[in-house]
Amino acid sequence: MDSIIFDLDGTIWDPIDTVLEAWNSRVKEHDQITKELTRTDFEGTMGLQMDDISKKLFPYLTEEVRGHVITECLNTEQGYLKKRGGTLFPNVEDVLSKLSKKYELYIVSNCQDGYIESFYEFHNLDNYFGDFENPGRTGLSKGENINLIIERNNLSNPVYIGDTEGDLNAARYAGIPFIYAKYGFGQVSEYDEVIEKFDELLNLF
Structure with a gap:
């Protein structure tokens, strides 16, 4: 990965x-x-x-x-x-800081143009992410936007982390493993890995 x-x-x-x-x-x-x-x-x-x-x-x-x-x-x-801003899940910045030392990190969200930038601006987390994409900029589906990130950044073995069935479908569309954030808003029918809280990512990676 x-x-x-x-x-x-x-x-x-x-x-x-x-x-x-x-x-x-x-x-x-x-x-x-x-x-x-x-x-x-x-x-x-x-x-x-x-x-x-x-x-x-x-x-x-x-x-x-x-x-x-x-x-x-x-x-x-x-x-x-x-x-x-919003409410960050517990230990988000600490986990991102540690993960970013080993992996390239990206965001793909189903949001309008400017939304991710607002998240970056308030919480000052943009330095952990190399790129991002959303349908507000591209008009594409989440799966297609994941593929854009993969192609644009020459990724060879990425995974996608999300909390809804739409996230699962997007990862499957892109042909990459899906990690289910069970603490989030949705429920999914299947997954490759599951986390009960954000900092459990450090145990997976």
């Missing part, structure tokens, strides 16, 4: 409380949206691309209105994340 590619939400951090506050600050301005979003609402969207998230959260809105609302929410979200 020469490298580790990470999912972000539910694997490295939990951003939901910050994102929830940002989104609710905007949705309350729209009369067509009759209730605030909850943490449970967001937990049910983890691993999905933004178009699927918008349909799941606001199925009663027209496509045009939904697109407008989502754009407002995402723009607000980035400002909140840059100022407040």
Whole structure:
């Protein structure tokens, strides 16, 4: 193994409380949206691309209105994340520091352009990662973005770590081993390795 590619939400951090506050600050301005979003609402969207998230959260809105609302929410979200960040899982920085001495580290997440940069900016963890990718920049699926990272960085034997069935499917699409972050937001049908907490990665590698 020469490298580790990470999912972000539910694997490295939990951003939901910050994102929830940002989104609710905007949705309350729209009369067509009759209730605030909850943490449970967001937990049910983890691993999905933004178009699927918008349909799941606001199925009663027209496509045009939904697109407008989502754009407002995402723009607000980035400002909140840059100022407040999210909640890192225990010992994340220590583990990343140790892993980065032996392996190349990367992030592939189903997020909008600028989201990973906001994560980097608040938590100052960008120095541990060599590259990242997301559909907000490429318009591609998570599996295709994993392949972009592999090709762009000439990786020969990477693994992918994530917490949802979508992460499993992306790793299988890319033809690389999948490590299940069981402490995250989702459940998966199979995996090659499993960790109950982030620092168990040091036992695997």
